[in-house]
Amino acid sequence: MTDTPFPTPESLAACAVDVLTTADAMEKTAKSRAHAKAWFDARAAGTPMPIGTATPPLRPARPERPELLAPRDVPRRRPGSDAGRKALLHALAHIELNAVDLHWDILARFTATPMPMGFYDDWVKAADEESNHFRLVNACLGTLGSFYGELPAHAGMWRAAEDTAEDLMGRLTVVPMVLEARGLDVTPGMIEIFRKAGLPDAIAALETIYAEEVGHVAYGSKWFHFLCGRHELDPKETFHGLVRTYFHGALKPPFNEEKRAEAGLPPDFYWPLAERDDEV
């Protein structure tokens, strides 16, 4: 009943490891989409795939290109130029590919913590959407005569995953509730850059990303609050403690308060952690 060219592994954890250990970006994202479809088809048929257990790699397989450099060595380009727009899309493609791995990693890494089925549904859906995001952005690079791998990229992206490899609440805090929430803050400005340049494909890709990322932040907040409830922890205090433990640096305003609210992130979660020169 499936038209996927990839055999479906026997459990969700095995699907995750299959994606994480695939280096080629197009193959990784194709597998990710096929496995997500298999998960939801099985759910709809009333025969859910087992969660299973598997050992995800400490670092996911990645293609030989792009070359990964320390953030300070990644060349900066003016966003108003052709080269700058290409670099911006390239950096975004890298973020999206990293996000594919992050969302599959959370599915495989924490199987010892029993969670409701909705937790797996949410992260499989998010992983599928990230795979689409990568493909959309890579297609935009194509229209600019570029491709993912042409430029160097940021080497530090997986650090949040390594730092929180043993702590599910830490992972939910740093990945969806800090890093993906930051995406909500900066995406409208990126859309504006491509609007000024008259690039409709890039605008459409970013609008899809913007709409779907609200959902990913919301999944993070939902399951973080669920675990706080399970352990009788105060959500705000716990969030602050985990950001200070696992996130390096202050949160950067301006914040997209409207979209953060839509995603279930109240201002008293993030404002106390913000760097601010104006003491109000």
Ligand SMILES: [Fe+2]
């Ligand atoms: Fe994304």
Ligand SMILES: [Fe+2]
């Ligand atoms: Fe996301």
